[in-house]
Amino acid sequence: VDDVIAAVLRSSYGQSVLVPAFAGAMSLAGAQGSTWAVEGGNKLVCSGLLKLTKASVISARVTGISLHSSDGRALYQVHYESTEGQGSAFYDMVVVTTPLHPSRSNFTFENFDPPITDFPGAFQPSVTSVVHGYLNSSYFGFPDPKLFPFTSILTTDTPDLFFHAMDNICPVNISAAFRRKQPQEAAVWRVLSQQPLDKHQLKTLFRSYYSVQVTEWQTYPRYDATKALPPVVLHENLFYLSGVEWVASSMEMVAVAAKNVALLAYNRWHQELEKIDQKDLMHKVKTEL
Template sequence: MVRTLALRGGIRSWVGVHVHNNPWWTGGLRYFNAESDKSPPKRIAIVGAGIGGTAAAYFLRQQFGKCAQIDIFENGKVGGRLATTTVEGNEYEVGGTVIHPRNLHMKDFIRQLGLKERQVNIGRVGIYNGEKFTFEESSSFLINVLKLQWRYGFNLIRLKIWLNGILEKFSRIYHYQHQEYAFTTVEELLHALGGDEFISMTQATVEEVLLKAGYSQKFMDEMVTPVMRINYGQNKNVSAFVGAVSLAGAQPNLWAVEGGNWLVCQGLINAASAELVQGRVTAVECQSPPSRAEKTFSSYKLDIEKSDFSYSVYDIVVLAAPLHKNMANISFQNFSHPVGDFSGKYHQTVATVVYGLLNVPFFSYKNLNEFTLNEILTTENPKLFISSVGALSPLNVSVDCKVKVTEPAAWKVFSPEPLTQEQLDLLFASYSSKSERTWLAYPHYAPPEIFPPIILHDNMYYLNSIEWAASAMEMSAIAARNIALLAHHRWYQKTDKIDQENLKA
């Protein structure tokens, strides 16, 4: 677990699921014949063109075949929280940054879409507490092992064993989804994979769980907290499940998409033969069926702002944008029960890409030539106004290049608030340009977590419910696959494929 520190968490790093040679995942577009006399849906609407919404379009096309019209509504750019920025003529990731080698949906997307992987070389990592580095990674594997063993004892070894057990259980989701089983709630999904253990992990903090298991407070403060800060902009008070996802993603062999991760979203739209509609959905109106006796479902009318798109009534609606307060701002009309406006809030993180010379003395280094770190994580300290600082490489290169601190380079700074001019001058000896993006990137985790429903109405589904278990690209893809299966089974009343546990391999 020495390479636990070798990470670029990015805004949406994910759990590296520990699965070997999964025979049940084949991917590709497959069209299914309905085992029912009921006609397939004619029109499907998806609100949001991020990884969740575009993956939903891809999987829904698999489930319902080529006759359904699939429209994706997006007010901004394709990719959502997968985004890039241009600094000094080069493009860099400013949203979701890295993908784990065992993210099976993302790996399959890349293969199906003909995109290329770009290996992410993290370089050397240090943990800074505001006064000194509590750990600095060296070029020697043996030295790293000895330093970590001396400071943290067997905590890292025990953590690896714990995480491997969790990952083995979570990997069952691919088996369930290959067998076309779906879940109506996040709780049902988690329980099918990890039983009461997974549910309890969403109800307690990662600090509570690990301290109870005998991990040291020093380990929590100096190793666990920095990973939470870079991955989720939060601390050891996130839920234990989120904490496990974050820690599991802190492994080597991370990768990204050459040209930008958002290209996956564009590719999925094309592969699904979906129509992208530029415009903001302001309201969804339920239109009741003419006769419940005929078991006919409701349809849904969408109001779209600033769009000349003519058709707006749909058989199935998937909401792939956060519905919490001040997020999507969609009103729901003529429903028999309240929809949306869930409790909780999204957490603000500011990603600033700065092209310049890092001010090494700020990190208590007097000799510039001795500074060899490419990634700086931080512990909690009121004096620290940043969560992390990491060197970046342009997106058009197949492998990350090594950064020399004696030369200008692109650095991505995560902070809870926009950096002031004074703070920029403290962090950088000089800089020529910067680009700033403020994100409400993921939920503010405060266990016990309450999960929003996946099924909002007859045939209206909420993809972002899964974010309250953990927010990540692969988690969104898993949610998209689950909703596509769930929508299909409920449309054709195949209840034997819903909320089943103890599936045998």
Template sequence: MYLSAFVLSALLLCALRPGAAEELHQQPPGRIAIVGGGIGGSSAAYFLRQKFGKDVQIDVFEKGQVGGRMATIDMDGAEYEAGGSVLHPLNLHMKSFAKELGLSVRPCRNSLAGIYNGNEIIFQQSDWLFINIIKLLWYYGLNYMRMYMWGEDLLAKFARIYQYQSYDYSFSSAEQLFHALGGEDLSIKLNMTLDDSLQKAGCSKKYIDEIVTPAIRHDFSQLPRINAFVGALTLTATYTKLWSIEGGNMLVCPGLLEASEAQLIKGTVTSVQENTGGIEKLYKLGYETSTGPHLGIYNIVIIAAPINKEISNINFVGFSPPIDTSSNSYIQTVTTFVHGQINSSFFGFIEPCQLGLTDILTTKNPKLFFDSIGLGDPVKGPPGTLQPTGQKVWKITSPDPLTKDQLNLLFTSYHAVSAKKWLAFPQYNPPGKLPPIILHDQIYYINSIELAASGIELSALSAKNVALLSYHRWFGINGQIDQEDLVERFKSEL
């Protein structure tokens, strides 16, 4: 009697654990659907194939271009990165994809940046590192060092994810993941604004307004009210050597789809619902292709796109509790490429040759209609390659499309303009709860992690987590899910 009560409560506890799946399996699933062919979806296909083996059918649904927010744009016969363009040296999944797929990588060009406040350039980098250090010390005291140490500490904690994943550990929620990486410290950074966190680390308001704000406007079209975690990842990229894939970062996505032998279905997923009535838990996917509406039946469904009305517009039918698609608003960013002569007097220079900067970032000023402007680099050829005309191509990021009048302010003359509008990044508004990774028993959400931090490598890391999590939950390997003491365990094993 006591024994059966014990067994019953143990079973109940297992069922209530967030990481535990309802039914356990002896065989791999027959069919997995992935919604989205960006880096999240294509790397999920790759990792799922590694885990579940050759027999599972993996279908990847893509309504637009494979690559998603990694895409190039044509400007007078050369291609330029219009979306996700630069990678950090610590982006290890992207590095290994490039190696595995035989793609060449290249360093990004050296930047000579200036900060523009709407009236004049208030800070200007030098070609010489030691002059930059002296300038930063002169203008901002020890702020730069404080920010550096604050950022490196967080980066070191975050980098533990690679070790955890190499030992197949997975996490059932973004909160569990961040807590296992950096305990309370990372959890606090997720719920605190960048502004508050930097001030707490000893940075001055002047430094945040004049150095941090322009970097955040450039990368996220937002202000340092974003969470401190995504802010730190961004700021650590400002002082390191960045890189990209020769020919375009998006080349990784078709490469991963091919390597995973996934089937690409060009179509829009419109609905997901439980396929009731059978013994096995299955999901019915409604999708539309050029030949009309279709239905597909799957054991596991992976959502690799933001779930909101504006972007994926998927109807999750009949789930209890309902799957929330109302939150997660994304902000618009427009990337405009202009082949022409920049107007140096707009930035306060009398002679055109005085403007030697390659990147101009901006402080917060309501009269400014753009976030940043910088030299564009074609994705092929050595960094800094010019157009055959010898004129430069400039890349401008702005919240709205640029009008003719605005282009005429920024350029004395131009002869080609190309622009791409994105719903680019989540609107970060800490504190807030992150969306679940497990949307239903066998439905997983890769882009949950974007509400903590958005980026190419972040989607790949989340895709690997989802591949591991779905595998462990499918086979009931609960010891590989949500382990809290990994930092200590790895320390004692070393």
């Protein structure tokens, strides 16, 4: 546990083995050799889905959601800001996909009774440093860099260690002529840490480097701070997608949650309530498997 599982959790979630079991299992699944990636970057999943659905996209930042009523049904006014200024639009149904937590939520709910407030919980701060340079293989026990055999480096939960993991990364678009750099050559490394790396720490990991690009962000929920899962239904035809992250956070989990919310919204809108919370659902799932 302290060697293998702790190392994987530090690499994926930046946290210790105190995370819930399902989050730990999801982390271990991502450490298998059969994981996938999208050529051009995983961000193309979102743009590809939008293209397939032929959705009308408003490029703007949502600032708030106001509750109104129309013929006895909830009607939602979504307020937003764009490069063209402020605007709003009315919708019968809304799905909130941004985390509703104090450190992440940046819009308000108006006219709701009871009011919708931020949910408890915190997110794990993380720093990603992309470094183009020569790895200091001596720090990892290989004085001769030509003999360094690894492209990924994981770490155990050591108090004085200043990084969680690092790996030699490849371009998102790989040509036929691409070859991974030899260990003695300058390569692009991704270093994951909880705090930005200072010059001394960079010189510890690299003999020399050409460039460093640093991104600080709040990556995953702090699973040791989880109290209860947020609801899926915030109000009539107002759904919340990101609560699934507090079970385990990954692209696959969010995709499952999105499908579930879409089915729930469809069945509620068309009053096919017998398809919601089916009593024999677990039996059906078991027999299907």
